[in-house]
Amino acid sequence: ETGVTQTPRHLVMGMTNKKSLKCEQHLGHNAMYWYKQSAKKPLELMFVYSLEERVENNSVPSRFSPECPNSSHLFLHLHTLQPEDSALYLCASSQDRANNSPLHFGNGTRLTVT
Amino acid sequence: TQLLEQSPQFLSIQEGENLTVYCNSSSVFSSLQWYRQEPGEGPVLLVTVVTGGEVKKLKRLTFQFGDARKDSSLHITAAQTGDTGLYLCAGAGNGGATNKLIFGTGTLLAVQP
Numbered sequence: 249e250t251g252v253t254q255t256p257r258h259l260v261m262g263m264t265n266k267k268s269l270k271c272e273q274h275l276g277h278n279a280m281y282w283y284k285q286s287a288k289k290p291l292e293l294m295f296v297y298s299l300e301e302r303v304e305n306n307s308v309p310s311r312f313s314p315e316c317p318n319s320s321h322l323f324l325h326l327h328t329l330q331p332e333d334s335a336l337y338l339c340a341s342s343q344d345r346a347n348n349s350p351l352h353f354g355n356g357t358r359l360t361v362t
Numbered sequence: 363t364q365l366l367e368q369s370p371q372f373l374s375i376q377e378g379e380n381l382t383v384y385c386n387s388s389s390v391f392s393s394l395q396w397y398r399q400e401p402g403e404g405p406v407l408l409v410t411v412v413t414g415g416e417v418k419k420l421k422r423l424t425f426q427f428g429d430a431r432k433d434s435s436l437h438i439t440a441a442q443t444g445d446t447g448l449y450l451c452a453g454a455g456n457g458g459a460t461n462k463l464i465f466g467t468g469t470l471l472a473v474q475p
Contacts, residue, residue, distance in 0.1 A: 252404070290366070291405075291450070291465040304462070338404050348393040348412070348454040351463065353404030 251275045254339050254354035261329065262362055269324040269357045271339030277352070279345040280322040282314060285336040285356070297322060298345045329361045365389075366453055366466035374472040378440055383469045385434045385451035392454050394427055394434045395463065399448040441473045 252273045261267050273280060282294040296304035297316040311333075313325040322339055336356045342349040369384045385394070393412045397405035409418050411427035411434060418425045422445075424437040434451055448470050452463040 288467075290467050291452075293462060296462075340404070348395070348410065350395060350407045350410060351397075351405075353397075353406070355403045 251352050252339060252341055252354035254337075254357055256357055257355065258358045258360075260360045260362060261326070263329060263331070265329075266325070266327040268326065269337055269339075269359075271322040271324075271354055273320055273322075273339075273341040273352070275341055275352060277341035277343050278319060279342045279349070280316060280319075281340040281342075281351065282322065282324050283338040283340060283353075285338055291338070295324075296345060303345065326359075329359075331361050334359055334361045366451055366464055368449075368451060368466040368469045370469060371467065372470050372472075374474065375441055376474050377443060381438050381441060381471070383436045383438075383449055383471070385436075385466050387432050387453060387464075389453070389455075389464075390431050391464075392431070394431075394454070395452045396425055396434070396436055397450040397452065399450060400446070405448075405450055438471075441471075443473050443475050446471060446473050 255270045279298045281296050284292045284294055293306050294308045295314040300316045300319055311328050315323040336358050338356045339354045340351040342351050366385055366387045375381055393410055395410045396408045398408055399405040409420055409425045411425055414429045414431045416427045422439045426435050448468050450468050451466040454463055
């Protein structure tokens with residue numbers, strides 16, 4: 249089992265759909281993250297959870313709603329998305345949320361909004 | 363706002379050639395990480411450099427952190443097709459309780475056989 253697993257790998261959804269991205273980490277880490285990766289732009293941090301508590305929300309539109317039910321699982325609930333939200337969504341975990349704690353990434357969900 | 367500029371943006375070379383990728387900022391970082399992202403996968407950590415002037419080697423890869431901790435470079439000797447991927451640098455700011463790595467713009471490397 250790989251360290252950080254994301255499902256689905258690919259997702260196509262219409263602007264009126266509701267879908268969820270799932271992330272699971274098997275590393276015993278205490279912090280989990282959602283990042284957005286768009287073409288020609290640096291990785292954008294969206295949300296940070298530490299011990300299941302949200303500690304960072306980087307001005308992300310409310311159409312993205314994270315959920316962290318326990319330290320191993322992280323969800324990103326999507327509704328009424330826009331075409332510009334199409335991107336690779338990466339989940340990551342780290343031992344703790346110390347400033348230089350290395351990140352372990354999943355392979356991402358490639359999201360296309362039509 | 364802290365920014366990390368990577369150069370070049372794209373690089374296509376033949377197997378066996380050497381190359382250097384640069385990561386520059388006007389900001390000081392407490393440490394800097396390098397990641398490689400292969401097609402269809404997430405980024406994987408290669409190395410963390412912490413001390414100004416530090417040099418770390420990982421087989422054919424040599425990483426250097428600038429003396430002022432504002433820049434870094436990655437040198438690959440005798441590139442192989444397996445080195446193909448997106449190289450990302452990420453700087454950790456000074457202080458702060460939350461891991462808010464600032465990622466660079468990336469260098470896409472293609473090594474041709």
